Amino acid sequence: MALPKDNRTVLIVGGGLAVVAAVAAALVFSGGRGKPTEPPPASQGGLTIDLAEAPSLEPARELRCFVNGQFVGQATLADCAQRNGVATSALDVGLDATGALAAAPTAAFAPPPQLPANPAVEPAPTDHGTEVVESGRPAPAAATACLRHTGSEWRSIGNGMSMGACVQALYAGTCLRPGEAEYGRWGDTSLRLVPRRVEQSSDNSRFRTLAQQDRNCQFPELGR
Structure with missing residues (x-):
């Protein structure tokens, strides 16, 4: 049975709209697939910690431990302090030369130098460019x-x-x-x-x- 002309027009228009909707949906779901995606920050060299903001470490968390200026492996903060024979508070924690979280005794790599020979x-x-010392008073x-x-x-x-x-x-x-x-x-x-x-x-x-x-x-x- 032939459809009335008006009904055929409705079906044609409806079909066209369905095709347009399908194309639009495909573009939405596939959008950005062709663009290069950046990896999350954590995959770009691992966690980065500002040296001026030392983290509060979990007791079981391990970090690079230095003893007498030498890297001795991964250890918890308490274990690293024990290996160095110091209290945990005597360790400096931050990023070492590799960029990894590390701990070492304070000033372990640079002990105090000898004092200058002359008074500092x-x-x-x-006002006259000379030192004036009054009787009974210090300079x-x-x-x-x-x-x-x-x-x-x-x-x-x-x-x-x-x-x-x-x-x-x-x-x-x-x-x-x-x-x-x-x-x-x-x-x-x-x-x-x-x-x-x-x-x-x-x-x-x-x-x-x-x-x-x-x-x-x-x-x-x-x-x-």
Whole structure:
């Protein structure tokens, strides 16, 4: 039986719309397949951790352990501390030269150098360029020198600056890896940069934290 002309028109239009819908759906589901897809960040070299933000490790998590400056294998933080004969808090944790999470004793790769032979101070000049000492009174305060240890010698950074300014001049923008350390002097105070913090010592042996570094390797609490 022949369909009325109007019904044939409806079927033709409906069929056309169905074809268009099918093509559109295919484009939606196949969209982007021809484009190169980027792998997730975790597959691009593994987890990356900012050195200035040491992670809080799970007790069972293993990391690269260094003893006496040598890599001794994977170990938990507690096991690595035991192998080094130190407390867990005495380990620096961060990324080593391979980019992997590692732990090593503080300043394990760079013990304190010998102190400079000459006093790290210079007399503060008066308005006339000479030092004036009144009877029964001490000389004016010396201008404290700021020194950097380059690995073989001490070099002057400047005089008359505060301790905070000396630290900024020495270490602002510098981040270290686990076990590394850099040394400086502010007057008769030893300064030591280690991962995530700078430390101070009056005897060049026992160091305590002076300021923490932020994720940009800066010391915001010391100011400028």
